[in-house]
Amino acid sequence: MxxxxxxxxxxxxxxxxxxxxxxxxxxxxxxxxxxxxxxxxxxxxxxxxxxxxxxxVEPKQSKKISVLISRPESSVFWINIIHAVAKELDQYDLNLVYTYLPPKYEEGYTLPDILKEDKKIDGILIMNVYDAKLLEMINQLELPKVYLDLVSKFKLEKITGDLILLEGKTAVQKITKHLIENGKKKLGFIGDINYALTNKKRYQGFTTALKNKGLEIENKYCLTKEIGIYSYYTEISNFLDQLETLPDAFVCASDFIANFLMRYFIENGIKVPEDIALSGYDGNNEYSMIAGKLTTVKVETDYLGKRLADQLIYRIKNPNSPIGITNIYSKVLWGDSTKFS
Missing domain, CATH: 1.10.260 (434 Repressor (Amino-terminal Domain))
Structure with missing residues (x-):
């Protein structure tokens, strides 16, 4: 036999x-x-x-991973990343739960109890949290953690979890260089550079391209200060209204921002790219006015979600290994918004 x-x-x-x-x-x-x-x-x-x-063979209690997110109405871009995280974790029999945080810290706020109670949560993913005080509180938790981006002023030497960043400096520098080489010399940048470390890096790509071509940074065309979460269009419209003349092109920190500029241009009869060129970042197709038309940087959300999940699994299994910072590079997706005849 x-x-x-x-x-x-x-x-x-x-x-x-x-x-x-x-x-x-x-x-x-x-x-x-x-x-x-x-x-x-x-x-x-x-x-x-x-x-x-x-x-x-007895069932073991599945480990729980919490994704910390500051706004439940987050865009499709963030939701796609979370879905990819959940799909990857499911392969390891890990459960994903949501923990919502406020957009901004208010006096007396404390983190949800589920994050502080022993053995309730085995690890945390932090994404779309852009408040320095909230990040400091999260950083003090004795839990395996992985961050997707941080606020610009967060001191990296104090971080207690791994950090994954979308490396945007290189791609934005490439887009800006393309604009300059096509005769666009007056350029503006829109995006709060203190809101997110990735925004700051994208702005650095913009300024580096200008400096490499011997061009001045024209601050009158740059809106880099804090922009209210729920007042983007109003603030951007007011900024554009006060300009005596528009620049040759606007480079935006995200497609979310570029969508508001496109709306303003359409409402005011300004043609893209004939009158002004425009670019974004993320490769987000949820905005109909720019979908398929905008020059942007395509973030592979499926890969990003898988990478976040895998990094957290590693951190849970190796809690004492050195903290790591990972840069993920994305490709420029050229669209008609920077296409010149």
């Missing part, structure tokens, strides 16, 4: 031999339901003795 092997069990269940080996050797990384199937099949085929008690 043929000797039954782990490969036989794997073939019958259409799973890998490694998965069977993990179950039969009591290793983690396999869901409880699949463990039960493998044990049952191993008994059926005679690999394990039939009298082996089922209790040998």
């Amino acid at each position: 043929k000797k039954i092997t782990m490969q036989d069990i794997a073939d019958d269940l259409n799973v890998s031999r490694v998965t069977v080996w993990k179950v039969l050797n009591g290793k983690e990384g396999v869901s409880f339901e699949l463990k039960e199937k493998i044990i049952k099949k191993a008994k059926e085929l005679g690999y394990l003795k039939a009298e082996m008690p089922e209790e040998k």
